[in-house]
Amino acid sequence: MRADPPLLEARDISVAFGSFRAVDGASLTIGKGEIIGLIGPNGAGKSTFFNCLAGDRQPASGSIRLRGHDVTRASPEDHARLGLARSWQVPAVFDDMSVRDNVVVGAFLRHKRASDAAAVADRVIAFTGLAPIAQSRSGSLGTPARKRLEIARALATEPEILLLDEALAGLTPTEVRAAIELVRRIHAQGITLVIVEHVMEVILSLADRAVVFNQGRVIAEGKPRDVVQDPGVIEAYLGRSLSRKARA
Numbered sequence: 001m002r003a004d005p006p007l008l009e010a011r012d013i014s015v016a017f018g019s020f021r022a023v024d025g026a027s028l029t030i031g032k033g034e035i036i037g038l039i040g041p042n043g044a045g046k047s048t049f050f051n052c053l054a055g056d057r058q059p060a061s062g063s064i065r066l067r068g069h070d071v072t073r074a075s076p077e078d079h080a081r082l083g084l085a086r087s088w089q090v091p092a093v094f095d096d097m098s099v100r101d102n103v104v105v106g107a108f109l110r111h112k113r114a115s116d117a118a119a120v121a122d123r124v125i126a127f128t129g130l131a132p133i134a135q136s137r138s139g140s141l142g143t144p145a146r147k148r149l150e151i152a153r154a155l156a157t158e159p160e161i162l163l164l165d166e167a168l169a170g171l172t173p174t175e176v177r178a179a180i181e182l183v184r185r186i187h188a189q190g191i192t193l194v195i196v197e198h199v200m201e202v203i204l205s206l207a208d209r210a211v212v213f214n215q216g217r218v219i220a221e222g223k224p225r226d227v228v229q230d231p232g233v234i235e236a237y238l239g240r241s242l243s244r245k246a247r248a
């Protein structure tokens, strides 16, 4: 019997901007049900790599397989149809539309009938705690609600794997805790997660595996607590503030 392929497998990915290699031979294999935390200093190449995983940027070399399908040059829509959804660092919601309509747009990926899409959207809105503001204009929302809406829109596409790009950045500690709780509930629904995040509390409390980027390469991976206590990682790439946090 053949084993199932990994859910997502990126091999030897490189991306160059002119002569600068933002991603330089990075590989990552993600199994179903994992929560992966991508960390590393500013400019390490995390978002560029992440964009390749989601089909928003094509790598110059390397290959990406999603559920066994070669998606190296596939569009973001093809990724979405195969069950991959993402959030953006800066939420890309439609400001003039209501919260509910934004979520309905996501649900149209799999449901052609408006009533079916609306039913999925209402379920996701309830799940993400957005019901009290479902009719609000999206442009009027503050950061926490916009970030939540971004996640809701991605969930409405009914993904198997969700990529969160700094979905918790800019939140207060209380809001971060609420967002961590939401991510846990998403995972409990059977959704695999890849999280790019600078807030170490998020990685330490959520991720099964931390993958550390620096200068376009994966320089360490393992259990988050082990990785952040690795002296080489701390000294060379993540700075002393993280070192203190990891010991706390």
Ligand SMILES: Nc1ncnc2c1ncn2[C@@H]1O[C@H](COP(=O)(O)OP(=O)(O)OP(=O)(O)O)[C@@H](O)[C@H]1O
Pocket (backbone or CB within 6 Å): 017, 022, 040, 041, 042, 043, 044, 045, 046, 047, 048, 049, 213
């Ligand atoms: N479109 C672009 N054109 C030129 N250089 C770019 C472009 N996008 C990213 N870069 C550069 O590539 C490098 C990697 O950027 P990237 O955003 O992937 O890093 P990151 O690890 O996500 O950083 P951060 O944590 O600050 O978001 C940086 O030096 C960045 O300036």
